[in-house]
Structures are given as structure tokens and as C-alpha cells.
Amino acid sequence: MEQTKQETESTEVHGGSFWSKYVFSTDHSVIALQYTLAGIFMALIGGYMAYVFRMQLAYPGEHVPGFGIVGPGEYNNMVTNHGTIMIFWVAMPVLIAGFGNFCIPLMLGVDDMVFPRLNRLSFQVFAVSCVVIIASQFVPGGGFGGAWTAYPPLSADEGYSLTKWGQIFWLLGVALEFVAFLMGGINFITTTMNARAKGMKLYDIPIVVWFIVIASIIFMLSVGPLIAGAVMLLFDQFGLTGFYDPTLGGDPLLWQHLFWFFGHPEVYVVLLPAIGVCAEILPVFARKKLFAYKIVLWTAIVTGALSFIVWAHHQFVAGIDPRMAHIFTVTTLLISIPIAEMIFVYIATLYGGSISFKTPMLWALAFIAEFLIGGCTGIYLGSTGTDIYFHDTYFVVAHFHFTFVPIAIIAVFAGITYWFPKVTGKMLNEALGKIHFWGTVIPFTFIFLLQFPLGMAGQHRRISDFTVFPELAGFQDVRIGITHLLLVMIAFQLVFFWNVITTLLYGKRADQNPWRANTLEWQAPNVPPHGNFPDGLPEVFRGPYEYSVPGREDDYWPQNEPE
Amino acid sequence: MAKHQSKPSSLLLFIVTTVICLMFCASAFYFVLPNRESWMMSLPQASSYAGDIDGLFGLITYLVGFWFVVSEIVLFYFIFRFRKKSPHDKAEYITGEEPHQKKWISIPHILVIICDVVLIVATIIVWYKVKQDLPVADANIRVTGQQWAWTFEHPDLDGTLNKKNEGLILIDELHLKVGSVYHFKLESKDTLHSFSIPAFRIKQDSVPGRTITGWFKPTKVGAYDIQCAEMCGVGHGVMKGRLYVHTEEEYYEWLKDRVQVQANSKEVRESFHDLVTAETSNPIK
Numbered sequence: 001m002e003q004t005k006q007e008t009e010s011t012e013v014h015g016g017s018f019w020s021k022y023v024f025s026t027d028h029s030v031i032a033l034q035y036t037l038a039g040i041f042m043a044l045i046g047g048y049m050a051y052v053f054r055m056q057l058a059y060p061g062e063h064v065p066g067f068g069i070v071g072p073g074e075y076n077n078m079v080t081n082h083g084t085i086m087i088f089w090v091a092m093p094v095l096i097a098g099f100g101n102f103c104i105p106l107m108l109g110v111d112d113m114v115f116p117r118l119n120r121l122s123f124q125v126f127a128v129s130c131v132v133i134i135a136s137q138f139v140p141g142g143g144f145g146g147a148w149t150a151y152p153p154l155s156a157d158e159g160y161s162l163t164k165w166g167q168i169f170w171l172l173g174v175a176l177e178f179v180a181f182l183m184g185g186i187n188f189i190t191t192t193m194n195a196r197a198k199g200m201k202l203y204d205i206p207i208v209v210w211f212i213v214i215a216s217i218i219f220m221l222s223v224g225p226l227i228a229g230a231v232m233l234l235f236d237q238f239g240l241t242g243f244y245d246p247t248l249g250g251d252p253l254l255w256q257h258l259f260w261f262f263g264h265p266e267v268y269v270v271l272l273p274a275i276g277v278c279a280e281i282l283p284v285f286a287r288k289k290l291f292a293y294k295i296v297l298w299t300a301i302v303t304g305a306l307s308f309i310v311w312a313h314h315q316f317v318a319g320i321d322p323r324m325a326h327i328f329t330v331t332t333l334l335i336s337i338p339i340a341e342m343i344f345v346y347i348a349t350l351y352g353g354s355i356s357f358k359t360p361m362l363w364a365l366a367f368i369a370e371f372l373i374g375g376c377t378g379i380y381l382g383s384t385g386t387d388i389y390f391h392d393t394y395f396v397v398a399h400f401h402f403t404f405v406p407i408a409i410i411a412v413f414a415g416i417t418y419w420f421p422k423v424t425g426k427m428l429n430e431a432l433g434k435i436h437f438w439g440t441v442i443p444f445t446f447i448f449l450l451q452f453p454l455g456m457a458g459q460h461r462r463i464s465d466f467t468v469f470p471e472l473a474g475f476q477d478v479r480i481g482i483t484h485l486l487l488v489m490i491a492f493q494l495v496f497f498w499n500v501i502t503t504l505l506y507g508k509r510a511d512q513n514p515w516r517a518n519t520l521e522w523q524a525p526n527v528p529p530h531g532n533f534p535d536g537l538p539e540v541f542r543g544p545y546e547y548s549v550p551g552r553e554d555d556y557w558p559q560n561e562p563e
Numbered sequence: 564m565a566k567h568q569s570k571p572s573s574l575l576l577f578i579v580t581t582v583i584c585l586m587f588c589a590s591a592f593y594f595v596l597p598n599r600e601s602w603m604m605s606l607p608q609a610s611s612y613a614g615d616i617d618g619l620f621g622l623i624t625y626l627v628g629f630w631f632v633v634s635e636i637v638l639f640y641f642i643f644r645f646r647k648k649s650p651h652d653k654a655e656y657i658t659g660e661e662p663h664q665k666k667w668i669s670i671p672h673i674l675v676i677i678c679d680v681v682l683i684v685a686t687i688i689v690w691y692k693v694k695q696d697l698p699v700a701d702a703n704i705r706v707t708g709q710q711w712a713w714t715f716e717h718p719d720l721d722g723t724l725n726k727k728n729e730g731l732i733l734i735d736e737l738h739l740k741v742g743s744v745y746h747f748k749l750e751s752k753d754t755l756h757s758f759s760i761p762a763f764r765i766k767q768d769s770v771p772g773r774t775i776t777g778w779f780k781p782t783k784v785g786a787y788d789i790q791c792a793e794m795c796g797v798g799h800g801v802m803k804g805r806l807y808v809h810t811e812e813e814y815y816e817w818l819k820d821r822v823q824v825q826a827n828s829k830e831v832r833e834s835f836h837d838l839v840t841a842e843t844s845n846p847i848k
């Protein structure tokens with residue numbers, strides 16, 4: 001009853017013009033599209049920043065085409081905002097809000113989110129946060145340059161950072177973004193727990209939905225202390241208080257604890273949806289049931305729980321009590337166990353399969369192969385002994401890009417190419433998709449593989465010119481090589497946009513279920529209309545991964561097909 | 564059917580793999596840890612514990628590298644072996660919920676735990692030596708970070724810090740005697756900085772409002788980079804220093820020069836002071 005009422009209400013909003021249909025919409029798939037497009041737009045900005053600072057590293061002090069001379073303040077600004085934007089404005093909106101908003105109601109077989117208006121408000125706050133973070137580039141003094149971790153006293157005192165307005169806008173933008181995702185997360189959790197298709201038990205929920213819900217729970221539980229910390233930092237910036245100022249009795253380390261208590265769970269907030277997307281794609285293209293559904297689910301829950309007690313591994317050399325480091329090194333190495341197990345499960349899923357290498361599958365397989373590098377190199381940094389040396393070197397940079405690029409680029413492209421037929425009703429060009437795949441993955445791998453030896457040679461992060469250090473000047477050729485690889489990688493992204501545009505204009509029409517998948521979103525018509533299932537909401541009879549069941553002619557068995 | 568056979572065979576499999584894993588870990592201690600070569604792009608090991616950190620790096624590479632290589636090989640083998648060869652290819656139906664299937668996950672799970680425990684023990688030993696233990700000092704230095712320079716206060720002839728020796732306070736230049744154990748007192752005047760000497764494998768953030776004590780013992784004569792490793796503002800990239808590790812004779816020669824400078828400057832100042840007091844007949848005092 002309630003659902004019907006909601007539907008009529010939001011149909012009214014949906015009525016006519018472009019504005020009410022695409023801008024002020026309460027429909028979950030429109031909001032998903034808004035989030036995804038906003039995320040891709042921000043990714044262009046983040047990518048441009050990477051281009052600028054990589055050019056400066058390769059050719060220090062020279063004119064960068066499309067930017068100009070990169071001064072040290074501008075360099076810090078580019079590095080800071082590249083990190084901030086790629087995590088908070090690319091990975092989160094696309095993976096959690098974009099995929100979450102699109103998949104959750106469709107995969108659960110319901111007509112919309114439980115709170116459609118909260119959903120709309122969530123995107124509106126997010127849009128404001130986008131404007132604020134972009135505006136921070138154009139205020140007097142320039143954008144904030146105190147690294148994405150924003151450690152005080154640097155970030156708290158304009159006398160130290162020289163970016164009075166940049167840091168205030170940066171902090172406000174981040175805080176607004178958190179508010180947006182809190183609202184989105186509440187919606188995801190409530191919808192999954194309360195509004196599922198008839199017959200869908202908890203163990204029948206597709207893994208990606210579970211993982212987005214677990215990620216939302218982790219986010220909700222961890223973000224509170226950081227928002228409190230951000231408000232305290234804001235007061236410090238205005239000179240009203242001294243929470244982080246030792247001369248006024250404060251302590252700079254307090255911020256580091258509050259930040260990383262959120263910051264480390266945040267890694268799993270973006271990792272889980274990404275790895276969940278792969279859990280959807282692998283069974284479909286291997287025509288195999290996901291190996292041990294319950295193990296996958298529980299490894300994610302254990303990872304989420306452990307992620308709350310590892311934060312101080314970012315602070316081993318920050319001045320914490322050295323005895324405390326032992327506790328955090330133990331918990332950090334423990335977290336390798338559920339993650340390793342999850343990877344083992346995905347590899348086991350391929351065993352006995354019949355794998356076809358469509359573009360989404362290539363991305364999903366690349367995710368596992370590349371994420372393994374990121375996961376394994378994390379052990380060096382979780383280990384206190386080696387972290388003394390590697391902390392804040394390019395070894396760390398390479399490590400977390402081998403986790404974040406698989407998350408924010410590889411898994412995002414996996415999801416986009418996989419759900420593109422459902423969202424637009426058109427099939428992407430496979431040949432262009434594969435050119436884009438190899439043109440992205442090969443340069444990416446070598447860009448960051450080359451940064452491990454740079455880190456081992458003692459090259460630290462966030463330094464705009466390494467030629468001034470006698471020990472590091474000799475590696476300039478490697479830096480130039482990395483920059484050239486980045487240019488290649490950026491150039492290949494044009495193939496993706498070309499593919500999308502030509503497909504939308506002249507592309508082949510997609511079937512309702514082009515990948516012959518089981519989950520409910522493929523039972524809805526392409527370009528799902530408002531309400532998703534015009535022929536009535538589906539009923540679920542089995543789990544989402546029943547592929548190649550013996551004794552059946554078809555090698556798939558949709559969740560809603562009666563026995 | 565496979566269920567009845569699986570119980571003894573999986574137990575056997577488990578014992579065999581565990582023993583192999585333990586032997587593998589033990590071999591790491593035998594082959595890797597005593598081998599204290601520099602793994603870090605031929606960066607010299609210039610402090611007493613640089614070899615320990617490089618040894619731990621080797622141990623992790625040995626254990627984690629094994630799992631990495633095995634996982635990637637299995638992944639790519641499966642991708643190749645189970646590719647769709649004909650349109651009529653049909654996949655197997657494996658739930659992964661049966662015990663004889665789950666053992667393929669649970670046995671590696673336990674082996675990973677064993678490797679983790681070995682790593683934890685090794686890393687605690689190294690961390691204790693570098694950061695927790697404090698050997699008796701031969702000399703003290705004071706390191707102060709500020710935007711954007713390092714101030715190094717060198718010890719006097721007796722190894723202690725003497726505030727009056729202004730000739731021993733240098734900017735962005737640190738001189739040490741090879742083979743001496745130094746305690747450093749790390750302070751900051753403004754923002755966070757991080758005192759990092761890659762050749763020593765040491766890094767410690769400096770925090771305003773705190774004095775953090777650490778130690779090192781230079782073992783190789785030479786000149787090395789000092790970097791700031793924590794974002795500290797616009798000049799972070801140029802906040803660099805140079806470390807000179809001298810032989811004993813060279814060091815005392817340098818020290819003598821500095822004390823001379825100090826004595827000279829003292830003389831000059833005293834004569835200047837006399838001059839000033841004579842002219843103004845000291846009205847304020």
C-alpha cells in the first residue's frame with residue numbers, strides 16, 4: 001500500500017519537463033545516472049590534476065601545456081585535490097551511490113528506494129559539495145595544499161598553509177559530501193532490509209547489494225568522529241579554538257586519530273562495492289555458481305569489523321607510543337586473511353567454468369589480478385619494521401594506487417560496461433571496449449610498478465622536484481617514463497567516450513537480458529521505467545548464482561523463474 | 564560419495580601442507596634474514612639497523628611473494644584452462660558449500676595465518692630494536708624542524724648538548740662520527756615535519772609541543788640525503804638537508820673548526836658588547 005502511495009507521489013513529480021524528469025527526479029535510476037555522470041565529470045578534473053603534477057615531476061619547472069608553470073604551492077594543491085577528488089568525488093559517488101542506487105531496487109525486485117525524497121536530497125547535497133570543492137580552486141590564495149589527510153597545524157593555521165579560503169572550502173566540501181553519503185547510506189540499508197521481492201531471503205540477495213550495504217554501515221559508523229573532528233578543525237581555522245594547537249593546549253595527533261579512524265574503514269567502503277561488482281560479473285561470464293556465497297559474505301563482514309581497529313598503522317612514525325604499534329601491526333596483518341580468502345573464492349569460482357571474455361569480464365579479471373599486487377604490497381606497510389622506511393614514500397603511493405585504481409577505475413568500467421545495456425538499451429562496441437581495456441590496464445600497471453623501486457630508493461611523496469636530491473636525481477628517466485605512460489593511458493580514455501557516444505547514437509539495440517544473467521535487474525525492461533517492473537513486481541524462488549544447474553537445458557536460471 | 568572419502572584425505576592434506584608451510588617459513592629465516600644485502604635500489608645501508616629493515620623486507624618478499632605468485636599463476640591458469648572453447652561448452656555446477664570443496668579455501672586460510680604469525684614475530688623484533696630500545700648514547704643531537712629548514716644542534720667535545728656553542732648549530736647540515744651511538748631529540752617549531760634519512764632507514768615525525776627521542780648509529784662514511792617526509796607547506800619540497808658521516812679524525816678536525824668559529828664569534832661579540840656598553844654608559848641596566 002505504502003509503495004503505491006509513494007509511487008503516485010513521485011510520478012507527479014515526474015510528470016513533464018526536462019527539469020523535473022532529469023534534475024529534480026526522485027527515481028532511483030535517474031539519481032544513479034546523476035551520481036555516475038557527476039563522478040565521471042569529477043574524474044576528468046582529478047585526471048587533469050594528475051596530468052599536471054606528473055608533468056611537473058618529469059620536467060620540473062617547465063611550462064605544462066594546458067596549465068602553465070607549476071609552482072610549489074600549485075603542485076601541493078594539485079596533489080591534495082587529486083587525492084581528495086578521486087576518493088570522495090569519484091570512487092564514492094560512482095561505486096556506492098551510482099551503482100547502489102541503480103542496482104539495489106532493481107536487484108531486490110522493488111519499484112524504488114524506500115526514501116525517494118531523501119535520495120534526491122542526497123544527490124542535491126552532493127552536487128553542492130561538488131560546487132564547493134571546485135570553487136576552492138578559485139578563491140584568493142588558491143586551493144588547499146596540505147595533502148588529502150589535512151594534518152593540522154598546517155591545515156588549521158593560514159599562517160602556515162597560506163591558503164585561508166582554500167582550506168575552509170576544502171573542509172566544507174568534504175563535510176557536505178559526507179552528509180550526502182550518510183543520507184544515501186541510510187536509504188541503501190533500509191531498502192535492503194525492508195523492501196525485497198517476495199520470497200527473497202537474506203542469502204538470496206546478490207553479493208554486490210550486500211557489499212554496498214556493509215560499506216554503508218561501515219561508513220555510518222566511522223564518519224561520525226571525523227565530522228566532529230572536521231567541525232573542530234573549522235573552529236581552529238577561524239582562530240576560535242585550539243583543539244589541534246599545542247600552544248593552546250591542543251594536540252595535532254588528535255586529528256590524525258579521528259581522521260584515520262574514518263580513513264581506514266573508508267578504504268573498505270570503496271573496496272567492498274568494487275569487489276561486489278566483480279562478484280556479479282565473474283559468475284555470469286564463467287557460467288558458474290559463485291563459490292561459497294556464505295564465505296564471501298562473512299569475509300566482507302569480518303573485514304568490515306577489523307577495519308575499525310587498524311587505523312593507527314597510518315601513524316606508526318607519527319609520534320604515537322611505540323608499544324601501541326604492536327597491536328596495530330597484528331590487527332593489520334590479520335585483515336589480510338579475510339581479503340586473501342575473498343580473492344581465493346573468486347579464483348575458485350573460475351574453476352570448471354566456461355569463460356567468455358566480454359569486456360566486463362576482462363575488467364573484472366583485471367581487478368583481481370591487479371588488486372592482488374595492491375593487497376600483497378600492503379603487508380610491507382602494515383609491518384611496523386618496514387613501514388619505518390616505506391612510510392610516505394612512493395612505495396606507499398604505488399601500493400594504494402594498486403588498490404584504488406582497480407577500485408575507482410577498473411571496477412567502475414567493469415560495472416559501466418556490464419550494466420550499460422540495461423541503463424541505455426544499447427550494446428557497447430566490443431572491439432572498442434577491448435582496445436580501451438588494454439590501453440588502460442597496461443599503462444596503469446607499468447606506471448605504478450615503476451613507482452615501487454622509486455619508493456625503495458627513498459623517494460618521498462608530495463615533493464615537486466626530486467632532482468634537487470643527490471640520491472634521487474639519477475632516477476629522472478623513470479619519472480619521465482611514468483609520465484609518458486600516463487599520457488598514453490589518458491589518451492586511451494578517449495576511446496571509451498567515443499564508444500559511448502557512437503553507441504548512444506548508432507548502437508545496436510540490446511536484448512532485455514543480453515548476458516543471460518540471473519539477477520532481477522535483467523528481468524526489468526531496458527531503460528527501466530519509473531517503477532521498474534511494469535508487469536508487476538517479481539517473486540524470487542532461488543539464489544542469484546544458479547548457473548549451469550545440471551538437468552536444465554539453459555545454463556542460467558533467473559531468480560524469478562518458477563520451478 | 565566423495566564425502567565419505569574426503570574426511571581422512573583432507574586431514575592428511577591439511578597436515579602435509581601445514582608441515583610444508585612451516586618448513587617454508589623456517590627456510591625464510593635461514594636464507595633471507597642472515598642475508599643483509601641492500602634490497603633498496605643499491606641505496607647504502609649506513610646505519611646499524613638498516614640491515615635489519617632490509618632483512619625484514621626480504622622476509623616479507625619471500626613469504627608474501629610466494630602467495631602472490633601462486634595466486635596469479637592459479638588465476639591465469641584457470642582463465643586459460645576454462646576458457647569457452649566451443650558454443651556448446653558447459654560449465655560445471657560447484658556450489659562451494661560442501662566440505663570437500665571448502666577445504667580449498669580453508670587450508671590456504673590456515674597457511675596464510677601461519678605466514679602472518681611468522682611476519683608478526685619478525686616485524687616486532689625489528690620495530691623493538693629500532694624504535695623501542697634505546698642503547699646507551701655516546702653523544703646527543705637536537706633536531707628542530709621549521710618551515711622549511713632543519714636546525715641541527717651538534718654535541719660538544721664531551722658528547723652533550725651545550726646551548727652556548729653557537730658554532731655547533733647548523734642549518735640543513737648534520738655531521739656525525741661513524742660508529743658512535745647518537746640519541747636525537749626531535750622537535751618542531753610550527754607544523755608537522757618528518758625527519759627522514761633514507762640511507763639510515765630511519766623516519767620520525769616531529770610534532771610541535773613534543774620532544775621525541777630516537778637513536779641511530781652511523782656505520783658507513785659518506786654524504787647522504789635528509790628529506791622532510793611530512794607535508795609542511797609550500798616549501799616542503801625544498802626542505803632538504805645533507806648528512807655527513809665522518810671518520811673519527813675527520814670528525815674531530817671538523818669539530819675543532821666549529822669550536823674555533825664559535826670562539827671567534829664570541830670574541831667579536833664580546834668586544835662589540837664592550838663597545839656598546841661604553842658608548843651608551845649602560846642606561847637601561
